[in-house]
Amino acid sequence: MYQYDSHDQRIVDERARQFRGQVERRLEGSVLENEFKPLRLQNGLYMQLHAYMMRVAIPYGLLSSGQLRKLADIARRYDRGYGHFTTRQNLQYNWPALEDVPKILEELASVQMHAIQTSGNCIRNTTSDHFAGIAPDEVADPRPYAEIIRQWSTFHPEFAYLPRKFKIAVGGSEDDRAAVYFHDIGVFLVRSERGELGFRIVAGGGLGRTPLVAQVVRDFLPEPELLAYLESIMRVYNRFGRRDNKYKARIKILVEALGIEEFRRLVEEEWHKEREQGALLLPAEEVARVAACFEPPPYRQLPPAGAQLEAFRLDRDRGFGHWVKNNVHPHKRPGYAAVTIALKEKGTPPGDVSDYQMERVADLADEFSFGELRATHLQNLVLADVEVSRLRELYEKLSALGLDAANAGKVTDLIACPGLDFCNLANARSIPVALDIMERFEDLDYQSDLGELSIKISGCINACGHHHIGHLGVLGIDKQGVEHYQLMLGGSSGQGASPSLGKIIGPAFDRDAIVPAIETVLQTYLALRSSEDERFIDCYRRVSAQPFKEALYGTH
Amino acid sequence: MELIENGRVVEDRFTQLQDAQPIAERGDILVSFERLQGQHEALLEREGRLGVRIGPDVEPEELLPYLSQLSVIAIEFASFADGRGYSTARLLRQRHGYRGQLRAVGNVLRDQLFYMKRCGFDAFELQAGRSLDDALEAFSEFSVIYQGAADEPLPLFRRR
Numbered sequence: 159m160y161q162y163d164s165h166d167q168r169i170v171d172e173r174a175r176q177f178r179g180q181v182e183r184r185l186e187g188s189v190l191e192n193e194f195k196p197l198r199l200q201n202g203l204y205m206q207l208h209a210y211m212m213r214v215a216i217p218y219g220l221l222s223s224g225q226l227r228k229l230a231d232i233a234r235r236y237d238r239g240y241g242h243f244t245t246r247q248n249l250q251y252n253w254p255a256l257e258d259v260p261k262i263l264e265e266l267a268s269v270q271m272h273a274i275q276t277s278g279n280c281i282r283n284t285t286s287d288h289f290a291g292i293a294p295d296e297v298a299d300p301r302p303y304a305e306i307i308r309q310w311s312t313f314h315p316e317f318a319y320l321p322r323k324f325k326i327a328v329g330g331s332e333d334d335r336a337a338v339y340f341h342d343i344g345v346f347l348v349r350s351e352r353g354e355l356g357f358r359i360v361a362g363g364g365l366g367r368t369p370l371v372a373q374v375v376r377d378f379l380p381e382p383e384l385l386a387y388l389e390s391i392m393r394v395y396n397r398f399g400r401r402d403n404k405y406k407a408r409i410k411i412l413v414e415a416l417g418i419e420e421f422r423r424l425v426e427e428e429w430h431k432e433r434e435q436g437a438l439l440l441p442a443e444e445v446a447r448v449a450a451c452f453e454p455p456p457y458r459q460l461p462p463a464g465a466q467l468e469a470f471r472l473d474r475d476r477g478f479g480h481w482v483k484n485n486v487h488p489h490k491r492p493g494y495a496a497v498t499i500a501l502k503e504k505g506t507p508p509g510d511v512s513d514y515q516m517e518r519v520a521d522l523a524d525e526f527s528f529g530e531l532r533a534t535h536l537q538n539l540v541l542a543d544v545e546v547s548r549l550r551e552l553y554e555k556l557s558a559l560g561l562d563a564a565n566a567g568k569v570t571d572l573i574a575c576p577g578l579d580f581c582n583l584a585n586a587r588s589i590p591v592a593l594d595i596m597e598r599f600e601d602l603d604y605q606s607d608l609g610e611l612s613i614k615i616s617g618c619i620n621a622c623g624h625h626h627i628g629h630l631g632v633l634g635i636d637k638q639g640v641e642h643y644q645l646m647l648g649g650s651s652g653q654g655a656s657p658s659l660g661k662i663i664g665p666a667f668d669r670d671a672i673v674p675a676i677e678t679v680l681q682t683y684l685a686l687r688s689s690e691d692e693r694f695i696d697c698y699r700r701v702s703a704q705p706f707k708e709a710l711y712g713t714h
Numbered sequence: 715m716e717l718i719e720n721g722r723v724v725e726d727r728f729t730q731l732q733d734a735q736p737i738a739e740r741g742d743i744l745v746s747f748e749r750l751q752g753q754h755e756a757l758l759e760r761e762g763r764l765g766v767r768i769g770p771d772v773e774p775e776e777l778l779p780y781l782s783q784l785s786v787i788a789i790e791f792a793s794f795a796d797g798r799g800y801s802t803a804r805l806l807r808q809r810h811g812y813r814g815q816l817r818a819v820g821n822v823l824r825d826q827l828f829y830m831k832r833c834g835f836d837a838f839e840l841q842a843g844r845s846l847d848d849a850l851e852a853f854s855e856f857s858v859i860y861q862g863a864a865d866e867p868l869p870l871f872r873r874r
Contacts, residue, residue, distance in 0.1 A: 188845075193825070197825055313861075315863050316829075
C-alpha cells in the first residue's frame with residue numbers, strides 16, 4: 159500500500175497541530191461556531207443527535223493491520239469501544255469529545271492516517287473497488303490513481319469552499335463494484351483501441367433528493383491528463399454550480415441544467431486552457447513512484463484451486479459451505495482467493511465492529527493476507543490475498559470472533575445509514591429495520607435460495623443508505639409523526655447489473671408492515687423467476703413492477 | 715483601516731469610494747466594477763493609483779481590458795463559504811498574468827488565509843473585529859503543499 163514519505167507525513171502532522179489551534183480558539187471563543195463548523199467538518203467532525211461524530215478517512219478503503227489496531231485503540235481510549243464502517247469506506251466514531259479530537263488526529267497521523275476532508279463542501283475521500291489489484295476482470299489497478307487523486311485533492315486551495323460536497327470514485331473494471339456511476343465524478347480505467355491506458359470520465363451522478371446516474375463527459379482521456387481534466391471539471395463546478403439552494407448545489411444539478419453537451423464544452427474549453435500551462439501533466443515517473451507501492455505481495459507459486467473451492471462449497475459443514483460460496487471471491491493468482499468478512503452479524507448494526515474484533519481481524523490480516531485489508535462500500539471488510547488451502551482455518555478463527563456471517567451478497571448483507579438512532583437529519587430509524595430483516599431471513603438455505611440481493615436502507619431522503627440503488631430500497635419517512643417506510647424496487651449500483659435507480663412500488667408501510675412487505679416481494683420473486691439462476695434484479699427487469707404491486711396491495 | 719499586505723500589517727493607502735461619492739483629483743482609490751466600466755477614461759486621467767472591487771460573479775475575462783491599468787483588484791467574499799473568489803484569483807494570476815495586488819475583502823477570516831494566499835491573494839482585509847497580528851500565523855501552518863497554484867506553480871510531484 160502507499161507509504162508516506164517525509165512530505166506526506168509532515169502534512170498530516172501539521173494538520174493535527176493546526177486543528178489543535180482551531181479547537182483552542184473555538185473553546186476560548188475567538189472563533190464563532192458558524193466559522194468553526196466548516197473547519198471541523200473538513201476534519202470529519204459532525205455534530206450529531208447526542209454527540210460529535212468523527213469520520214476517519216480510509217483512502218480507497220485500504221488499511222494495514224497496524225492502522226486497524228490503531229483504530230481499535232482509539233475506539234477503546236476515546237470512544238465507546240467500537241467503530242462503524244461507512245458506505246464510503248471510512249470509519250466513524252460516534253462519541254468522541256471535542257477536546258480529544260486533536261489528540262486523536264495525532265494518533266492517526268502516527269500511522270499515516272487522517273480525517274482530512276471527510277466532510278464539508280470539499281473533495282471527499284476518494285473511493286475505489288475493494289477488489290482493486292486482485293480482481294481477475296480488472297483493466298489495471300485503480301489504487302495508484304486513487305492515491306494520486308487523494309494527494310491532488312488534499313488541501314486543494316481552490317476547491318475547499320465548493321457549492322456542496324464532492325465525491326470521486328475510481329473503478330478498474332467493467333463490473334462496477336464501487337458505485338462509480340453514482341459519484342460527482344467517476345473515473346473508469348479503460349484501454350484505447352491502440353491499447354493505451356487511460357480513463358473514461360463520467361460526472362453528475364449521485365443519490366440524495368435528486369438521484370441521477372452519471373453521464374459520460376469523455377470516453378477516453380490519456381493517462382497524463384487525469385489531474386488537468388479533474389481540475390477543469392472542478393473549476394467549472396466551483397464557478398458555475400448553484401450556491402443559492404443547498405439542495406440544488408451538487409454538480410449533478412449543474413450537469414442537468416446545462417445539459418451534458420454544454421457541460422462537456424465548458425469542461426473541455428477549460429481543459430485546453432489548463433493544458434497550455436502544462437504543470438498538471440502527470441509524469442510517468444510519478445505514476446511509477448506511486449504504483450510501486452501497490453506491487454503485488456510476495457505470493458507463493460500455487461496450483462489452481464478450483465476443485466478445492468468446489469469441494470468446500472459442498473462441505474458437510476453447511477456454515478463453511480455457504481461461507482465459501484458467498485464470501486470467497488476469485489483472485490488473479492492461482493491458489494488465492496479474496497474473503498469478505500461480513501460485518502452483518504444478527505443483532506449488530508451493519509458496519510459496526512468492536513475494538514476487540516478490530517484487533518483480532520488485524521491479527522488475521524497478518525496471518526492470512528500479508529497484513530492488509532480493505533473496507534468496502536457495502537460496510538464489510540475484505541482480506542484480499544488468502545490461500546485457498548487455508549480457508550477453513552480462517553473460517554474457524556472468524557467463527558470464534560462472531561465474524562463468520564456467510565451472507566456476502568445475500569439478502570441479509572444489507573446496508574443501512576445510522577438513522578434516527580444517531581442522526582439529526584433522519585426521519586425514521588434504519589438500524590432496527592435492518593436488524594429485523596437480518597433476523598427474519600436468518601436461515602442460510604433460504605438466503606441461498608433467494609440468491610444475489612442487495613437491500614439498502616436510508617432513514618431520510620439524503621440517502622446515506624443508498625436506498626435508490628438497492629435491488630430493494632427502503633426509505634424511512636415521517637407520516638404525521640409516525641415512522642413509515644417506502645419500498646423501492648429495481649435499483650442497482652452497477653455491480654453485476656447495469657446501474658439503475660429503483661422506483662417506489664406504492665404507498666409506504668408502517669414499522670410493523672415493512673419487513674413482511676419485503677418478504678412478500680421476495681416470495682413473489684421466487685414464484686416468478688424463470689429458473690433458479692434468474693436473479694431478483696433480472697427477474698424484476700423482465701416482469702417489471704406490476705406483479706409485485708399486486709402481491710403487495712391487491713389487484714384493485 | 716489596516717490590512718495584511720505581503721505578510722505584514724499595514725495602513726491601507728487606498729480610499730474605497732461608494733458610487734455616489736465624487737472622485738478626487740488625486741490619491742489612490744478603489745471603485746466598483748460598474749463605475750470602472752462607466753467612467754473608465756475619467757478614472758485614468760487623474761493622478762493616483764486605481765483599484766476595482768468586484769463581486770464573485772464577475773468573470774475574470776471581463777477584467778481583461780483594464781488589467782494593465784489596475785493596481786488593486788479586490789475580490790469580495792460575501793460569505794466565507796462562497797469559494798468562487800478562489801478560482802477568480804487563480805485565473806487572474808496564473809492564466810491572465812495579473813501582477814498587481816489581489817485583495818480579499820468581506821467575510822475574510824484567519825482560517826481561509828492560507829488557501830487564499832495559495833490562490834494568488836497578497837492582501838487581506840479581515841472581517842471587522844479580528845486580530846490581524848494573530849491571523850499572520852495562518853500563513854505558516856503548512857510547510858508542504860501537494861498542488862501547484864499561484865504561489866508555487868509546480869505540484870509536489872514535480873518537486874519531490
